[in-house]
Amino acid sequence: MKFHELEGLCKGKITHQVKDAEIKELVTDTRNISIRSGVLFFAIEGINHDGHAFVQDAYDKGVRCFVVEKEVRLPSDVNVIEVRQSLPALQLVAAYHRSLFTYPVIGVTGSNGKTIVKEWLAQMLDYKFSIVKSPKSYNSQLGVPLSVWQMTESHHMGIFEAGISESGEMERLEKIIRPTLGIFTNIGEAHNAGFSSLQQKADEKARLFKDCKKVIYSQAYPEIAQALKETVSPETELVAWKIDDSKGNQITVQIGHHFLNLKLRFSDPASVENSLHCAVALHVLGFGQEVIQSRLDTLSSVKMRLEMKQAVNRSYVIDDTYNNDLYGLEVALDFLHRQNQKTKKTVILSDLYQTGLALPDLYSRIDDLLRNQQIHRLIGIGKEISSVRDQFHTEAEFYDTTAAFLASDFAVQDEIVLVKGARDFEFERIVERLEYKAHGTILEINMESLTNNLNHYRAKLRPEVKIMVMVKAFAYGGGNFEIANLLQFHKVDYLGVAYTDEALELRKNGIHLPIMIMNPSSDSFRFFKEYNLEPEMYSLEQLIDFVDYFEGEEAIPAIHIKLETGMNRLGFKENELKRLVEILKLKKKLKVKSIFSHLAGSEDPRHKEFSLQQGRRFEEMSEEVMAALWYKPMRHLTNTAGIENYKQFHFDMVRLGIGLYGFDPVKSEEKKLQIVGTLKTHISQVKNIKEGESIGYGRMGFAEKNMKIAVVPIGYADGYLRAFGNGVGKMSIKGQWVPTIGNICMDMTMLDVTDVKVQSGEEVVVFGDSPTIKDLATWIGTIPYEILTNISQRVKRTYVSD
Numbered sequence: 001m002k003f004h005e006l007e008g009l010c011k012g013k014i015t016h017q018v019k020d021a022e023i024k025e026l027v028t029d030t031r032n033i034s035i036r037s038g039v040l041f042f043a044i045e046g047i048n049h050d051g052h053a054f055v056q057d058a059y060d061k062g063v064r065c066f067v068v069e070k071e072v073r074l075p076s077d078v079n080v081i082e083v084r085q086s087l088p089a090l091q092l093v094a095a096y097h098r099s100l101f102t103y104p105v106i107g108v109t110g111s112n113g114k115t116i117v118k119e120w121l122a123q124m125l126d127y128k129f130s131i132v133k134s135p136k137s138y139n140s141q142l143g144v145p146l147s148v149w150q151m152t153e154s155h156h157m158g159i160f161e162a163g164i165s166e167s168g169e170m171e172r173l174e175k176i177i178r179p180t181l182g183i184f185t186n187i188g189e190a191h192n193a194g195f196s197s198l199q200q201k202a203d204e205k206a207r208l209f210k211d212c213k214k215v216i217y218s219q220a221y222p223e224i225a226q227a228l229k230e231t232v233s234p235e236t237e238l239v240a241w242k243i244d245d246s247k248g249n250q251i252t253v254q255i256g257h258h259f260l261n262l263k264l265r266f267s268d269p270a271s272v273e274n275s276l277h278c279a280v281a282l283h284v285l286g287f288g289q290e291v292i293q294s295r296l297d298t299l300s301s302v303k304m305r306l307e308m309k310q311a312v313n314r315s316y317v318i319d320d321t322y323n324n325d326l327y328g329l330e331v332a333l334d335f336l337h338r339q340n341q342k343t344k345k346t347v348i349l350s351d352l353y354q355t356g357l358a359l360p361d362l363y364s365r366i367d368d369l370l371r372n373q374q375i376h377r378l379i380g381i382g383k384e385i386s387s388v389r390d391q392f393h394t395e396a397e398f399y400d401t402t403a404a405f406l407a408s409d410f411a412v413q414d415e416i417v418l419v420k421g422a423r424d425f426e427f428e429r430i431v432e433r434l435e436y437k438a439h440g441t442i443l444e445i446n447m448e449s450l451t452n453n454l455n456h457y458r459a460k461l462r463p464e465v466k467i468m469v470m471v472k473a474f475a476y477g478g479g480n481f482e483i484a485n486l487l488q489f490h491k492v493d494y495l496g497v498a499y500t501d502e503a504l505e506l507r508k509n510g511i512h513l514p515i516m517i518m519n520p521s522s523d524s525f526r527f528f529k530e531y532n533l534e535p536e537m538y539s540l541e542q543l544i545d546f547v548d549y550f551e552g553e554e555a556i557p558a559i560h561i562k563l564e565t566g567m568n569r570l571g572f573k574e575n576e577l578k579r580l581v582e583i584l585k586l587k588k589k590l591k592v593k594s595i596f597s598h599l600a601g602s603e604d605p606r607h608k609e610f611s612l613q614q615g616r617r618f619e620e621m622s623e624e625v626m627a628a629l630w631y632k633p634m635r636h637l638t639n640t641a642g643i644e645n646y647k648q649f650h651f652d653m654v655r656l657g658i659g660l661y662g663f664d665p666v667k668s669e670e671k672k673l674q675i676v677g678t679l680k681t682h683i684s685q686v687k688n689i690k691e692g693e694s695i696g697y698g699r700m701g702f703a704e705k706n707m708k709i710a711v712v713p714i715g716y717a718d719g720y721l722r723a724f725g726n727g728v729g730k731m732s733i734k735g736q737w738v739p740t741i742g743n744i745c746m747d748m749t750m751l752d753v754t755d756v757k758v759q760s761g762e763e764v765v766v767f768g769d770s771p772t773i774k775d776l777a778t779w780i781g782t783i784p785y786e787i788l789t790n791i792s793q794r795v796k797r798t799y800v801s802d
């Protein structure tokens with residue numbers, strides 16, 4: 001497609017054109033720019049994010065073609081088209097691109113299972129067809145056009161998923177995907193807010209299939225049958241299936257007059273449904289029972305998340321061993337690029353499948369990507385990638401097979417390693433080799449949830465209000481610099497820590513955001529200049545110490561002044577302000593970055609009067625200080641609960657803490673926050689206990705009958721407090737809660753699993769979705785803050801990203 005064609009296609013107006021250009025790639029996020037020419041950047045105005053702020057960044061990365069909604073300032077060697085709205089323009093371009101291809105396209109929608117069905121279908125069909133599919137769960141108004149744009153002549157089939165959250169959206173997605181075969185996975189309560197009823201939701205989703213030749217659905221959902229009958233064209237053939245008979249994993253599925261006898265690899269209801277949708281799709285495509293069975297036998301569970309794990313020798317390993325397509329590689333490389341906590345970066349990469357590109361093109365593109373993302377070392381594994389070894393400009397080693405690589409003397413040290421390979425390369429063996437395995441308990445931190453929570457609070461602020469995120473206490477237990485790094489990426493304005501050590505740790509791991517230190521001891525003043533740290537000053541004594549320390553020096557580190565307005569912790573009192581002002585007037589080099597105070601009861605409506613009074617006092621006191629300065633420092637007062645309850649006190653900045661980690665202290669909007677931390681462990685041993693025997697130290701637990709207990713490697717030294725012992729605490733195994741029995745030991749806990757089918761190695765959730773940290777806090781009469789920050793450093797942290 002040529003740039004000039006866009007004018008007609010997107011109903012826009014070319015406002016600047018130097019010379020026509022061939023468009024090869026559509027990009028809405030400058031992080032995904034991988035090639036140097038032929039990129040068309042769509043500046044989209046979103047809720048938390050305005051693409052127009054990134055046009056210069058895109059230009060710097062070599063982009064010369066732009067679709068914008070408003071005037072932007074750019075150098076003159078660019079092509080710009082102005083449209084009313086960029087997202088619909090992108091959709092029109094994708095829809096046009098789709099119209100160029102006549103091979104079959106499978107469209108998948110439904111409440112759950114879309115991504116799994118899509119991935120499994122691809123797994124079942126890729127031995128025969130070259131398939132183009134949505135990367136990950138790219139199924140939105142933005143994800144669908146980007147997915148469809150990947151279609152090329154060299155593919156034989158497309159599989160795309162579509163997801164909607166309100167009325168009217170499916171119609172647009174239908175125009176882009178235009179599926180020939182449809183799969184309606186199921187209908188349920190997920191994302192109900194945008195619809196008036198389940199039936200209305202089903203009707204809306206069914207629009208994806210309005211011109212399909214055939215649509216597959218399960219008879220278990222009457223709403224779907226109803227919706228399809230009313231929505232699709234009379235020529236569309238509806239293919240309903242149902243389970244006729246099942247014995248364990250052996251299932252007979254009935255499709256009209258046909259029966260398939262199949263043995264499934266998975267037994268949970270969701271996987272059974274997903275597998276059967278795929279089996280029926282193969283049947284509809286003309287495959288016989290034998291082939292369907294042999295393809296079902298190859299299915300492996302779909303892991304859709306990137307996981308960053310702590311690895312040996314102070315390294316990290318990013319585990320992305322499930323598939324290896326170009327888009328997935330771009331996403332993974334971008335994730336790697338965003339990790340600043342180590343500067344050295346290595347990529348272990350297998351051959352790539354089904355990219356639709358010729359070998360030399362494909363690998364020169366990967367070479368570009370590696371160079372753009374500043375990768376230090378490439379390890380290529382596979383015959384294909386080895387055969388083009390001369391094309392790479394990055395330092396590289398090559399191996400024909402995973403086994404050959406594992407037999408080498410490969411080592412890592414202070415680096416981040418991305419492991420990305422197609423399934424049959426079994427790269428999980430490499431991850432296993434690199435992973436740090438000191439302890440069977442891990443705290444899993446979900447980066448996406450963290451981002452969601454950040455955006456939730458950001459949306460509450462006036463646009464000019466800045467945000468400081470409190471990452472004290474190891475980021476509330478989540479892990480300092482990994483979380484700080486994510487926050488830096490999302491451009492928060494400030495970080496707050498309690499002690500200088502915490503700030504040094506951040507600086508040594510690639511964090512360059514401004515940092516405020518709340519409790520700077522005088523023996524740590526010496527670090528402030530070198531590491532560019534900003535201390536809080538809370539008393540006259542401390543301030544004088546500080547000024548004396550830097551006496552005679554050119555410059556003094558900037559400070560933040562804490563005022564005492566009712567918390568009665570740290571801060572200048574009203575009667576100290578006069579003296580404070582004198583010092584500030586005298587020491588002109590002393591630069592006050594901000595003035596702040598802290599609300600003592602912002603979460604509790606009973607303290608409303610008090611909080612309002614604190615706010616008024618803060619206003620008066622800060623004005624008194626500001627009157628002494630010839631510039632205007634920032635002012636801030638509110639923590640998480642204050643952000644929500646006292647909008648009038650946002651001033652110039654807010655300080656977000658616990659809300660980021662998924663707790664709403666006000667409780668009113670808990671549902672909009674997502675759980676960030678999941679503490680998991682594994683059963684070390686299962687044993688049977690006879691009636692009357694005692695369990696653990698102090699012989700606190702006694703078996704009242706014959707019992708079965710499980711030992712898990714987590715104890716009070718890991719932060720699982722002794723108070724959880726003797727049945728007070730519960731953990732979850734396969735969704736079932738089991739109580740502790742006996743006292744909690746330093747490194748171990750015993751669980752009563754008499755009524756649960758378990759074996760050693762089984763996963764145990766200490767907290768997460770269920771039970772929640774809040775449950776734990778309630779059981780022992782404390783607050784979530786304490787549960788979180790107690791998790792000891794020896795518990796390995798793993799960072800996951802959807």
Ligand SMILES: *Cc1c(COP(=O)(O)O)cnc(C)c1O
Binds near residue numbers: 470472518598638659
């Ligand atoms: C910890 C802290 C916060 C954050 O409080 P949350 O209740 O976790 O939001 C804000 N301000 C100061 C001064 C803090 O110490």
